[in-house]
Amino acid sequence: MRASELLAPTLRETPAEAEIVSHQLLLRGGFIRKAAAGIYTYLPLGRRVLAKIEQIIREEMDRAGGQEVVLPIIQPAELWQESGRWEVYGEEMFRLQDRHRRQFCLGPTHEEIITALVRSEVTSYKQLPLLLYQIQNKYRDERRPRFGLLRGREFVMKDLYSFDLDQEGLNQSYQKMYQAYSNVFRRCGLDFRPVQADSGAIGGNYSHEFMALAAAGEALLVYCRECDYAANVEIAEARALPKAAAENPAPLKEVATPGQKTVTEICTFLQVTPDKLIKTLFYEADGQLIAALVRGDRELNEVKLQNHLNCRHLVLADPERVMKAAGAPVGFVGPVGLQGIPLYADLEIPYLVNGVAGANREGYHLVNVNPGRDFKTAAVVDIRQVEAGEPCPRCGAPLAQARGIEVGQVFQLGTKYSSVLGAKYTDARGQEHPIVMGCYGIGVSRTMAAIVEQCHDDQGIIWPLSVAPYQVVIIPASLKDDGQREVAEGLYRELAAAGVEVVYDDRDERAGLKFVEADLIGYPLRVTVGKRTVTSGTVDVKWRSRKEETPLPLEGLTAQIQTLLAREMEKYRLRG
Ligand SMILES: [Zn+2]
Incomplete structure (x- = not known):
């Protein structure tokens, strides 16, 4: 992509409404623009990052046996009335009426729709287990949308639903998803922790949240450094800490x-x-x-x-x-x-x-x-808030506290929805049972914001290579220099032909400005073509995440850059 053709409108000033780093940098880097409170447009760079995250999720869901579907955004009220959630959801639900005065909502979640689908299409134990997922917009009319992509009213989510014969099957599906989620967030370059969680409005009885550790996070969690205990403080177990009473009861x-x-x-x-x-x-x-x-x-x-x-x-x-x-x-x-x-x-x-x-x-x-x-x-x-320094409920070591952004959550729903909505299967003996369900969400747009919260410096974003909008940016120090321009053009064509995602900054701007914008946008690898390119036949290569710049010879440069990228990409591959 030529920078002269790319719609990436950067901003020099930080927009006043942006309170947290990810919101500021995504606006300034030209990734997103606000359309209304909590509702955003993704510009080309933003769309590319989103697509990369989606692709990682898709690969891991498919690997775990998931099948992708697309469920409707507009959902009939009847289904929600059947499950009893039409009232429960309250003001957070966007409701609308069609011309015949039939009521609908914009899907805040899809348990009802998918359970209704499975109820009509699955009848026999032979059709189970089944894992269905989609990646789609969700709608929640937050009272106070804020923090950019962290708390929007329209946001992108991946939701997967598991359908099993029994609790044993659900445990297996849950384990598969737990592993798949760990894979997804590792591949996205996030520092995260799965924590025990409250199952909240969705219901059910067993749940974990995947928390990206970040100071801007709305969730508070405690974790143990000695064992793997970690929990949202909402449900973190407290211990009574009795001290031996040093005094005798006195009269009231x-x-x-x-x-x-x-x-x-x-x-x-x-x-x-x-x-x-x-x-x-x-x-x-x-x-x-x-x-x-x-x-x-x-x-x-x-x-x-x-x-x-x-x-x-x-x-x-x-x-x-x-x-x-x-x-x-x-x-x-x-x-x-x-x-x-x-x-x-x-x-x-x-x-x-x-x-x-x-x-x-x-x-x-x-x-x-x-x-x-x-x-x-x-x-x-146990009704008090657990604090840092208290003993871990498992091993007694002092607990640490951190803030986290909830990027994913996995729930065991059991038969909560299948019973109410009548999703049943017939076993080998002809007996009917409610299908046992689980649901598993990833905030896709939220993950994008969480990555920026973790990966940035004073100059801008530092995208992990696995989710970067482009992998390489080529900056010629002087476009007016024919020698430099020819090398830069040639390198750009070669890299693009080799399948490298590359931006060539061919704009008629000062080199200084191009460096500043490249750092703000956060391209992982920068290749500078300058005077020395013409005199000594080298370019300067620099990772956005590191300080040092390395000269590389023009001879075999495309292959060299491909090797550098492949080596860096190893970080985001799964081990074991
Ligand atoms: Zn512990």
Whole structure:
């Protein structure tokens, strides 16, 4: 490709709306443009990167036995009503009506459509297992689309669905996908980690997320350096860390704490450490008022609480409702003497001796609160956020914390959708069973952004060779020099004929500007044709990812460059 013909409009300034590096560099490098909030156009360079990622995914899905299909983007409401998700999805779903006033949505995901397909086409155990996938746009009407390709309203996803006879078959499909995902992200050059995850709105009972480690990531994860335990903090298992009680339970006492509401205020006022405090948080779980108790130095984890309660909606209770139920405003409420409100205590709460809690009377707290003696709980459960430094639940080594971008997720769905939608098969004895399903997603456009988050420097993007829009850029130092131009043209033609993906910067611009733009766009290998090319018959070759520049002779240059590329590409090949 000649740069003079390539539509790659670079920007010198960082657009104000771009908060994170990948968004900034993809805009500045001329890869994407915003069409509306969370909706992007892919320019030629962006499209090429996307296509490379898609191709890697396609190869790995096919290798694992997947068959590619294309499912409709526009889906009838009836199917979603059948599965019960038309209402559940709420405002995130783009809904539309046709001219006959029939309702449709733009697919946010495809479990319904694919289960309906399999229900009508698969009837016998002989047709299973089946792995079907597609690579396609998905639509979610995010309240706050942001971070460019990381949180869009229209985005490219690969979704694969597995259909098996039984749990054993599902385990095998799941393992295959887990391996295929590891292959995909390794080939894309990502530093990633599979972590145990919450299965969220899609449902099901077993799930892993593939996290690209990056400071811009929205997910928080903990992992062990000693064993392979890693989990999203949403579900990371906490351990109770009981210390031997150094004191004996003392009699319960009410003390005046006028105006002292926050953990810090109370601790300072009463001269106690936050781990002595019992934080009492009121929630409405599908409308029912409950209270959750965690130590003052801990954070409550709402995902864990919601999973434990198995409720659909969990929101912090309205302060007025708390006031009515507890007889005191938030800040002075506590577990002692609460009537008719189930108390869910974190694992550490029972170990507290002589703790502090709100007295359920404005301006007062209780000291010497002893769980078990002074109040009874509905359950003692793991509902707090795990923090860095806590022991690994497997081996006890201290956990490390990192932020991650979720680039893939694998779920075991079981029979959740097949039961509701009636996707069944008949076994050898003529008996009917629901098909056992799994679903497996990769955010394709998100992966592109995650790669940029990991692979960049102050000058621009550093694409891994496996996903670069072009592998090589040729820059002549002076186009006006006939000798230089002839060599550059000739090299360009030879490389292109040899199948190398090459851009020849033939624009009538300063060489300095061309170098800056090549670094911004992130072509992996740069070949500079300059004065020395004409005088001593060499060009200068430089990897975008390295500092040093190496002279290479013109003699056999095309073959040399091919060898360099092949060697670099080895990094992204699968081992073993
Ligand atoms: Zn461990």
